[in-house]
Amino acid sequence: MSENILTIEKPRLEAINLTKRYRDGVLALDNISFSVQPGEIFVMLGGNGAGKTTTINLFLNFIEPTEGEARIDGIITHKDPLAAKERVSFVSENVMLYGDFTAVQNLDYFSRIGGQSEYTKDDYRDALLRVNLAEEAHHKKLRGFSKGMRQKCGIAIAILKGAPAILLDEPTSGLDPKAGHDFIHLLKSLQKEGKSILMSTHDIFRAKAIADTIAIMNNGRIIMLKKSSELAGCNLEELYMQYMTGHDGQRLAG
Amino acid sequence: MLITLIEKELKAILQSPKFVATFAVCSLLMLLSVFIGIKEFQAQQKQYDVAVSLSEQGIQESTSWRGMSYKAYRKPDPMQIFVSGLTNDIGRWSHISQESSVKLRNSVYSDDPIFSVFRFIDFAFIVQVVLSLFAILFTYDAICGERENGTLKLLFSNAIKRSHYIIAKCVGSWLGLVVPIMIPILLSVLMVIAFGISLEGSDWLKLFGLMSMSIFLFTFFIVLGVFISSLTRRSNISFLFALVIWVTFVLIIPRAGVMAAGQILPVPRVAEIEGQRDAFAKDKWAIFNEKSMARWDSYNQNTSEDSDSSCGSNFVFDENELWEHMQKEDSARKIVEREIEAYETRLQEDLQQRKSGQERLAFSLSRFSPSSAYQLAAMTLAGTDINLKSRNIEVMNNYRTQFNNYVDNKISETNDLSGVFMIEISSDDGVKMNNKRDEQTIDASDMPKYIPAKSSMRQSIDALIIDGGLLGLFIILAFAGAFLRMQKYDVR
Amino acid sequence: MLKVIVEKEIREILGSVKFVITFGACAVLILLSFYIGAANHKANVEQYNAAKAENTRQMEGLTSWMSLEQHRIFLPPQPLAALVTGSSNDVGRTIDVHRRSELAAVDSKFNEDPIYAVFRFLDLTFIFQIVLSLFAIMLGYDAICGEKERGTLRLSFANPVPRATYILGKLLGSFITLVTALLIAILLSCLILPLLGVSLTGDEWIRLAAIIGTGLLYFGVFLTLSVFVSSRTHRTSSAFLALLVIWVVSVLIVPRSATLLAGRAVDVPSIDELAAQKTSFSRQLWTEYRDAMGSFSAPKDIDPHDMMTHFNKFMDSLSTEREAKMKVFSDRLNEDRFNRQVVQQKFAFNVARVSPAASMNLAAANLAGTSIGLKNRFHETAMEYRKVFGDFIREKTGMNLGGGMIYVEINDDGEKPDPIDPSELPVYTYSPKPLMASFSAAFVDIGILALFNLIFFVGAFVSFIRYDVR
Ligand SMILES: Nc1ncnc2c1ncn2[C@@H]1O[C@H](COP(=O)(O)OP(=O)(O)OP(=O)(O)O)[C@@H](O)[C@H]1O
Ligand SMILES: [Mg+2]
Numbered sequence A: 001m002s003e004n005i006l007t008i009e010k011p012r013l014e015a016i017n018l019t020k021r022y023r024d025g026v027l028a029l030d031n032i033s034f035s036v037q038p039g040e041i042f043v044m045l046g047g048n049g050a051g052k053t054t055t056i057n058l059f060l061n062f063i064e065p066t067e068g069e070a071r072i073d074g075i076i077t078h079k080d081p082l083a084a085k086e087r088v089s090f091v092s093e094n095v096m097l098y099g100d101f102t103a104v105q106n107l108d109y110f111s112r113i114g115g116q117s118e119y120t121k122d123d124y125r126d127a128l129l130r131v132n133l134a135e136e137a138h139h140k141k142l143r144g145f146s147k148g149m150r151q152k153c154g155i156a157i158a159i160l161k162g163a164p165a166i167l168l169d170e171p172t173s174g175l176d177p178k179a180g181h182d183f184i185h186l187l188k189s190l191q192k193e194g195k196s197i198l199m200s201t202h203d204i205f206r207a208k209a210i211a212d213t214i215a216i217m218n219n220g221r222i223i224m225l226k227k228s229s230e231l232a233g234c235n236l237e238e239l240y241m242q243y244m245t246g247h248d249g250q251r252l253a254g
Numbered sequence B: 001m002l003i004t005l006i007e008k009e010l011k012a013i014l015q016s017p018k019f020v021a022t023f024a025v026c027s028l029l030m031l032l033s034v035f036i037g038i039k040e041f042q043a044q045q046k047q048y049d050v051a052v053s054l055s056e057q058g059i060q061e062s063t064s065w066r067g068m069s070y071k072a073y074r075k076p077d078p079m080q081i082f083v084s085g086l087t088n089d090i091g092r093w094s095h096i097s098q099e100s101s102v103k104l105r106n107s108v109y110s111d112d113p114i115f116s117v118f119r120f121i122d123f124a125f126i127v128q129v130v131l132s133l134f135a136i137l138f139t140y141d142a143i144c145g146e147r148e149n150g151t152l153k154l155l156f157s158n159a160i161k162r163s164h165y166i167i168a169k170c171v172g173s174w175l176g177l178v179v180p181i182m183i184p185i186l187l188s189v190l191m192v193i194a195f196g197i198s199l200e201g202s203d204w205l206k207l208f209g210l211m212s213m214s215i216f217l218f219t220f221f222i223v224l225g226v227f228i229s230s231l232t233r234r235s236n237i238s239f240l241f242a243l244v245i246w247v248t249f250v251l252i253i254p255r256a257g258v259m260a261a262g263q264i265l266p267v268p269r270v271a272e273i274e275g276q277r278d279a280f281a282k283d284k285w286a287i288f289n290e291k292s293m294a295r296w297d298s299y300n301q302n303t304s305e306d307s308d309s310s311c312g313s314n315f316v317f318d319e320n321e322l323w324e325h326m327q328k329e330d331s332a333r334k335i336v337e338r339e340i341e342a343y344e345t346r347l348q349e350d351l352q353q354r355k356s357g358q359e360r361l362a363f364s365l366s367r368f369s370p371s372s373a374y375q376l377a378a379m380t381l382a383g384t385d386i387n388l389k390s391r392n393i394e395v396m397n398n399y400r401t402q403f404n405n406y407v408d409n410k411i412s413e414t415n416d417l418s419g420v421f422m423i424e425i426s427s428d429d430g431v432k433m434n435n436k437r438d439e440q441t442i443d444a445s446d447m448p449k450y451i452p453a454k455s456s457m458r459q460s461i462d463a464l465i466i467d468g469g470l471l472g473l474f475i476i477l478a479f480a481g482a483f484l485r486m487q488k489y490d491v492r
Numbered sequence C: 001m002l003k004v005i006v007e008k009e010i011r012e013i014l015g016s017v018k019f020v021i022t023f024g025a026c027a028v029l030i031l032l033s034f035y036i037g038a039a040n041h042k043a044n045v046e047q048y049n050a051a052k053a054e055n056t057r058q059m060e061g062l063t064s065w066m067s068l069e070q071h072r073i074f075l076p077p078q079p080l081a082a083l084v085t086g087s088s089n090d091v092g093r094t095i096d097v098h099r100r101s102e103l104a105a106v107d108s109k110f111n112e113d114p115i116y117a118v119f120r121f122l123d124l125t126f127i128f129q130i131v132l133s134l135f136a137i138m139l140g141y142d143a144i145c146g147e148k149e150r151g152t153l154r155l156s157f158a159n160p161v162p163r164a165t166y167i168l169g170k171l172l173g174s175f176i177t178l179v180t181a182l183l184i185a186i187l188l189s190c191l192i193l194p195l196l197g198v199s200l201t202g203d204e205w206i207r208l209a210a211i212i213g214t215g216l217l218y219f220g221v222f223l224t225l226s227v228f229v230s231s232r233t234h235r236t237s238s239a240f241l242a243l244l245v246i247w248v249v250s251v252l253i254v255p256r257s258a259t260l261l262a263g264r265a266v267d268v269p270s271i272d273e274l275a276a277q278k279t280s281f282s283r284q285l286w287t288e289y290r291d292a293m294g295s296f297s298a299p300k301d302i303d304p305h306d307m308m309t310h311f312n313k314f315m316d317s318l319s320t321e322r323e324a325k326m327k328v329f330s331d332r333l334n335e336d337r338f339n340r341q342v343v344q345q346k347f348a349f350n351v352a353r354v355s356p357a358a359s360m361n362l363a364a365a366n367l368a369g370t371s372i373g374l375k376n377r378f379h380e381t382a383m384e385y386r387k388v389f390g391d392f393i394r395e396k397t398g399m400n401l402g403g404g405m406i407y408v409e410i411n412d413d414g415e416k417p418d419p420i421d422p423s424e425l426p427v428y429t430y431s432p433k434p435l436m437a438s439f440s441a442a443f444v445d446i447g448i449l450a451l452f453n454l455i456f457f458v459g460a461f462v463s464f465i466r467y468d469v470r
Helices: A002-008 A052-059 A081-085 A103-113 A121-130 A147-161 A177-192 A204-210 A236-253 B002-015 B017-061 B114-118 B123-139 B144-149 B151-156 B162-194 B201-231 B235-264 B270-309 B315-366 B370-382 B387-414 B457-487 C002-015 C017-057 C079-083 C124-140 C145-150 C152-156 C163-190 C202-230 C236-265 C271-294 C304-352 C356-368 C373-397 C435-465
Strands: A013-021 A027-036 A041-046 A067-072 A088-091 A165-169 A196-200 A213-218 A221-227 B069-073 B093-097 B421-426 B430-435 C072-074 C094-096
Touching (some): A013 A052, A027 A067, A027 A196, A027 A221, A052 A165, A052 A196, A088 A147, A103 A121, A103 B151, A147 A177, A177 A196, A177 A204, A204 A236, A213 A236, A221 A236, B017 B069, B069 B387, B114 C236, B114 C356, B123 B201, B123 B235, B123 C236, B144 B151, B144 B201, B162 B457, B201 B235, B235 B370, B235 C124, B235 C236, B270 B315, B270 C017, C002 C163, C017 C079, C017 C124, C079 C356, C094 C373, C124 C163, C124 C202, C145 C152, C145 C236, C163 C202, C163 C435, C202 C356, C236 C304, C304 C356, C356 C435
Parallel strands (some): A041 A196, A088 A165, A165 A196
Antiparallel strands (some): A013 A067, A213 A221, B421 B430
């Protein structure tokens, strides 16, 4: 059956029985599986410590899975990390860049590192404008940037890399309302370009607004995985609370 | 890709605010040290010239071949501008005379203990202490700092090989730090030229060797910093490690190595050696005295027999015979002297051997630290190493032999009795003192010239090979360490 | 409130990895320095005894004091000198007093065993100077700005905490913890001395205590300095960059440059110049006196035995005269050189005192009796001893010192003459500067260190009151 799916549409991001147990014994991920197709936005919700960042780290091979595997375009990340990473952009939860470099210098450096060396100054300007970073900040050292401004630079870097998959760890934290709004549009346009987006967030409303698929995680497990079409009419926040308390209740009972 | 990474490292270093501050401090200190070195050298050179001419003047003014003595001085070497080494600890001159053996006296530090209170500041010191500290300061957070920053995560979300990254780190930091530091290095060499210090061809080679060694040491500390930064996850911990390691390498191991060698392989003390020699000499002299007494007795008997036979008034004959006897005695005495000298030479050689055994151990132990390898090489290149003393003493000893032979010849040639008090006791005039010292000064123009010791090129080359190789090995080890650690480094 | 902050500070320091590492390294090095000091002292004592024994041995078998060719006195090793070497390795340890001319100390340790001069010595003051200061910097550089970076400072001041109380608590807390920890390490290391058989007199214990106190004061300077710098910067990286530059300059550069500067600024004639002047003067004297020497005559019918005495008397009177002239001349030269040296030293030390490391070194050397004055003191006591020794020789032989003469006494009856008894010799004792004098010499520097402490303390306090805690 899975073969059948593959022939129909090859998933770009794939988690297969991913399990991660940290060295101190914490079971951060407990046998989760999901896939993200090209042009799909996949949103992970879940409480603090649920395992969202761990999942993203596994896709980037920052850590190796205890069991299972993460695949990007069919490439197993911990087998061939370099090939996998060529196909993915990443925005971390709290973007930190080189403080002594200006925004443009940072962009330039990370684009080249990402394999894009033909960008011009204009491209960088456009990218920064696209993420709503005011032009006077483009040539300032990053040291003085606010959290949101850094976040914008991080997103610009991810766009410039032009990879088919984008991993975002709480990208909207720290963005002002307008920037948050614009960011949603940005993601939509990226989606139209056929990018696959895997994103973790605590913002239920934005999640609902853009997600094609929503996963709710708790204690290292995916406790709910639904297409947005399935969630159409219902109140996501209520559902979230239900699942969380329900699950907790179960665990307490068990 | 590698180029991009290297470029970034370069830019990161050159743009960081600490670069300007540290580079300025380093350059200033380097130039200052060379300036001080030049001034000190010029002062010492002047002092040397004056002293030598005074010493020669002393020879010219002397009126007697007997008790003639020359002061041989150590010649200041222009390379000491960069590495003062032991020049200030070791005596500057020695008496060259029949009576006293060669012994270096009056070191700068014992003449003017004020300079010994805080010691010297020279180029090698700056490289060893300041430059190494700053190298570490730039690279101690190379990796863990980027991790803390979060940039490491972003970086490795791209298709970057870890090996490329670590190579770029090392190469980039190296370029970013070494190229700028070449400026003050070249400036200090220019300064030497500008101040009109004349360097010979071999000096230039040595200088080049010294500068290369300095760059080597600097490189080691750069790579060491990267290695340390790959050992930890937090930059303040790696800062701590870096400083502890720096103190150990630069300040503790060199000293501790020597102290340990002193404990493991003690050498006999000067007093013991002197005691052995004196005991030997005393025995020899006792035998000589006994024999001499016997000879005197037999001589007396002979003369008294003679005088008996020829009835008194052959005073002239007597004097001649006395003279002959005295000359025989003199040569017998010389033989004993020579024996004692030979014995002392043997003792000294033995001592020297044990000392060099101790030195070898001490230096091998301290070479566990790259900065002592550097210092040893630097001292050897500058000719201010531990052999400075033995080298000079050897040359002076050789000269002393020449000098003594020359003076001996002169004395016997001129039959010089000047400087000897003759006390004549005659029954007519009572006792009369005759001091035959000549009014005329002696002509010592054909006296052998003293040519001061110079450090050999061979030793310098050996030092370059051994210590340079050692430094290279240290660099490779540190790099290998960083390389291996990076493969497993948790970038989160 | 203060108590809470002090307690938090103590707990934080004691629990930090940083403290464990640096303190461990520090304690090991202090212990090492004491061990090396004790071992070296023992070696020095052996060397001293061997040298003394050799000096006596060479007198053995002599039958007359007249044939004594040399008599050497030695600088006895002081246990504190092994801990605070000061100039003790550069000063000659041996003086031959059996001479009329000027005394010269030879055989300094560094000249005799240059191997120790290659990397210099590892002694307690060195550890204090380098390691204690670094230790202080590492523990203090992030005191304020580190808390700011971590955000804890903001959190603390979201509460009603007076700033003055906070900074006081911080300074007191770290000071108390670190000084106590160091003191324990040092006191434990002190135990090594008696364990290795180095016994100190009560006087020396007091000196040692004062040296340790000076070291702790020096540590305090760098601790308060670090907190001060930390409260003037907002990033830990700039704080320690600044501190390390200050450290390099003040600990390693300023003291050395100060003496070299003084060497350039104040001209002191070289020993060689002096020696040459003296030689030419004495030559001149010789020429003057040669005729006088030739005029010796003795009564006609004199007993040859008495003749020798006459001759000696005559020569003695001449040489005494000559010596007096020579002495006046060389005293003038020496005094001139000495005075210049004193000016030079004052200049150098006053400039160097900008750096607390210099003050610490000077104070410790003064307390240990290994200051630059050691050379002069040895010299002076040697001159005094020579007087006593000269009287002794005159009494025994009727001659002045330095009259090297081969003296063979032949008794007609073939009986061996009695050998001389070296134990009759007056004993040379070296006494270090008295305690009070040492203390008063060290007073200035201790005062300077205390002043530095105060300045940086106040500086830290004032800067923190205005610190931007965001
Ligand atoms: N390096 C680590 N060592 C040990 N345990 C870890 C490590 N990193 C994360 N964990 C644990 O793994 C679990 C999942 O952490 P993770 O960071 O993935 O959560 P998250 O879903 O991203 O939470 P948040 O919403 O707060 O970012 C947590 O229980 C956490 O304590
Ligand atoms: Mg997270």
